[in-house]
Amino acid sequence: MCKVQFYKMEALGNDFVLFDGRDFSQDQISNLIKKENLLHIADRRLGIGCDQIILLTCNPSSKTPHFIRFFNQDGSEAGACGNGSRAIILYLSLCGEKNLSFQTSEGLITGKISGETISVFLPPPSFDASKIPMKPHLKGKDVFSDIKIKTWQQSYACSIGNPHATLFFETPDIALNERKKLGKILEHHADFPERVNIGFASLVTPHHLKLYVWERGAGMTYACGTGACAASINAIFLEMAQSPVKVEMEGGTVCVEWDRKNASPILLSGTAHFCYQGIIKIPSFTRG
Known part of the structure; x- marks a missing residue:
């Protein structure tokens, strides 16, 4: 077991556990994101508890030095998280970063802060069935037509x-x-x-x-x-x-x-807050 620092963030009650892994080795990152470790971190009784886990790492791109990965409560990976993105912009700002942008698997996200309002520019939406993805015959409209739902x-x-x-x-x-x-x-x-x-x-x-x-x-x-x-x-x-x-x-x-x-691109704006920071023990996680 090794003690690892985390940062608890929230945006409209959507809460996140953020790990700043910019000094982690690839082995340490691979261990941290094992499903059993993610499930433990997200557990509100036995771990820290959150809606999503955010991992910040270094990015070799010239556009931004930051790369972000999002993980759900069940350990699955998500390509995007709007409120999580706004929480990251706040965290980068609190760290004194001038470049308020980061890369994800789905594209580049940039942000800005004006008073208490934290905004992010997300990549344009896609209505292409293969990119959503969903079965192509649906074409976006009237999905779940086989389910009867009142009103x-x-x-x-x-x-x-x-x-x-x-x-x-x-x-x-x-x-x-x-x-x-x-x-x-x-x-x-x-x-x-x-x-x-x-x-x-x-x-x-x-x-x-x-x-x-x-x-x-x-x-x-x-x-x-x-x-x-x-x-x-x-x-x-x-x-x-x-x-x-x-x-x-x-x-x-x-x-x-x-x-x-x-x-x-989509502009998403609202508030976000840093809650607290702490230490959690991660099995088999060894510092380099």
């Missing part, structure tokens, strides 16, 4: 670096037990070979929607940044909403901006 109006799917399907309802007051039941079923729907994040959304105005998110590999969370982006973009694509969109979730509110005509 469900329509749905749409897209990728924000990870797969999202948004279900639009007449009312935002969807009972928690109903969301949990549907989320568990729909995450594993056969039309999505790599599983899918589920958004339960309702429009208040064309610039304001309410959202609950069942996250792939994490379940119901207080907030989800890429889920907020997906819900806004899907609503804009269906001509139900207009940018900018205020997205209200249980943990708080974010603002999503996206120019559909120019297929621009």
Whole structure:
């Protein structure tokens, strides 16, 4: 066992355990991200507890010196995390970094801070079935048509670096037990070979929607940044909403901006906070 420093961050109640692995060897990184270690770290009773685990490492690219990987509660890896990205921008700023950007497996993410608002520019969304991924015959619209859901109006799917399907309802007051039941079923729907994040959304105005998110590999969370982006973009694509969109979730509110005509990057803005730092023992982790 070896003691490893971690940093606890949160954005709208979406909480993260961040490891700054810029001085870790490849063997140390490989050991840290073993599934059994990730499960222990994410366990809210036996470990630290979090929605996602974030690993910061060095990047050889000339565009940014930072590379980020995201891991879910169940140990699976995610290509993107909107609120986690905003937490990383805050962490880099607190470290005195001037370059507030980082590379992920899905592309380059840049950020900025203005007062208490932390924003990130995420790569443009994809509606290509092969990139979401989902079965090609669906073409994004009316996914889960084989599932009967009360007050469900329509749905749409897209990728924000990870797969999202948004279900639009007449009312935002969807009972928690109903969301949990549907989320568990729909995450594993056969039309999505790599599983899918589920958004339960309702429009208040064309610039304001309410959202609950069942996250792939994490379940119901207080907030989800890429889920907020997906819900806004899907609503804009269906001509139900207009940018900018205020997205209200249980943990708080974010603002999503996206120019559909120019297929621009997505701007996600909201608050994030550093909570505390600590030490956790990781089995078989030895310092170099």
